Amino acid sequence: MLNSPLSSGWCWIILNSAMKIAIISDTHDNKEAAVRAARLAQEKGAEVMLHLGDIIAPFTPKFMLEHFKGRFIAVFGNNDGERPFLVKTLNSLGAEITPAPRVLELAGRKIIMMHEPFAVESIAKSGDFDIVAYGHTHELRNEKIGGTLLLNPGEACGYLTGKRTFMVVDLDTMEIEVVEF
Numbered sequence: 001m002l003n004s005p006l007s008s009g010w011c012w013i014i015l016n017s018a019m020k021i022a023i024i025s026d027t028h029d030n031k032e033a034a035v036r037a038a039r040l041a042q043e044k045g046a047e048v049m050l051h052l053g054d055i056i057a058p059f060t061p062k063f064m065l066e067h068f069k070g071r072f073i074a075v076f077g078n079n080d081g082e083r084p085f086l087v088k089t090l091n092s093l094g095a096e097i098t099p100a101p102r103v104l105e106l107a108g109r110k111i112i113m114m115h116e117p118f119a120v121e122s123i124a125k126s127g128d129f130d131i132v133a134y135g136h137t138h139e140l141r142n143e144k145i146g147g148t149l150l151l152n153p154g155e156a157c158g159y160l161t162g163k164r165t166f167m168v169v170d171l172d173t174m175e176i177e178v179v180e181f
Helices: 031-043 059-065 083-092 120-126
Strands: 020-024 046-051 071-075 096-098 102-106 109-113 131-133 140-145 148-153 165-170 175-180
Touching: 020 031, 020 148, 031 046, 031 059, 031 165, 031 175, 059 071, 059 083, 071 102, 083 096, 120 131, 120 140, 120 148, 140 175, 148 165, 148 175
Parallel strands: 020 046, 046 071, 071 096, 109 131, 131 148
Antiparallel strands: 020 165, 102 109, 140 148, 165 175
16 A cells, blocks of 8 residues: 555645736737737736726627637726627626726736726726736836736737737736737
């Protein structure tokens, strides 16, 4: 009979495995960019994708979720006009979309997500969140205020800046990778 670790008095501590999340915003119906970002997020090991708004049409997340197999959580942006159908489509895909701000906890990290940057510096300075994530401006931002990451993944569509970007965050180490594609 094998000597079992449990029978020999060993103590096992099970730690949560590291979780990576993808943070994306402003896909603006650029199907090719949205699909490419979803594929890259999957390849980089993201388990959750946070979309910070301006998806636009309900078909965009459908195409994204054909390539990204993790959990998809979104908030509405100011250009998301077809809200009832976005909700219906995302719910039918096992995904979620709600008005902003959205507060959630993943891997022990408290996150607030929104589209428009309402009081983001003040929220970050409060220390109530590990990550404050917003979109809308189409401009990358990766700043640490106290112990809080203040993040804007830029624009996935590439329409305003000519750069298509999103972020991958390791929630264990809080390291951020900006993915330009």
